Amino acid sequence: MIRTTYRGRTIKVLAARGKPGHVRTFINGQIISHAWQGSEQQALDWFRQIIDKIDTSGGPGNSAQTLTGAYTSPRWYEPGTFDVNPNGHATQPGGICLCNECCAVDKSWFPPLKPDACRYCHEGPDNHNPRPLSYAGPHRYTEPTDTQRVGRQAVWDEFNEPEYDEAV
Structure with missing residues (x-):
């Protein structure tokens, strides 16, 4: 499980039960995906990429x-x-x-x-x-x-x- 804060947003990523190779993703306590395909680190990198795009676009x-x-x-x-x-x-x-x-x-x-x-x-x-x-x-x-x-x-x-x- 990864729990961190990036640019003021709380991010949590944990393994999805019964789904190998999938993770559950949360931002600011809200679920984004119950079964995101990839590793915990890949999900964290994806969140950082999206947050950077959101912030740079205004x-x-x-x-x-x-x-x-x-x-x-x-x-x-x-x-x-x-x-x-x-x-x-x-x-x-x-x-x-x-x-x-x-x-x-x-x-x-x-x-x-x-x-x-x-x-x-x-x-x-x-x-x-x-x-x-x-x-x-x-x-x-x-x-x-x-x-x-x-x-x-x-x-x-x-x-x-x-x-x-x-x-x-």
Whole structure:
């Protein structure tokens, strides 16, 4: 069994029961494969390669546009460094996801998050009412990380900036 952290992601690889030459793979506690064909070291090298590609292609929200595969899931990113949109896709704090599914949706469905919104969902501290079936699951209000707060504030300021007419 291999258990390690790479670029903020927790990786676990262990032998698959009853399947010689296969391993079970997990990232940030979420299972990726019950029977990935290869050795534990090959699986770890594959995770590192995918994480490097995700990070160099722009991270949450941006990598969906440049990488093929399902890398919109929050499990692929370092906890506390992203937000989750209503489709359940990871985005830069305060940003949007550039995958085909999210780009086809009316952008008014993705308003910018307030800087003090919960770390896991879009609710604020005063009106936090977790829904048991939400993508974040039932939880209590949790302060956003500094990374989330700074990113959200930048998007919030840009969104609320008054537009000036140059012709006047």
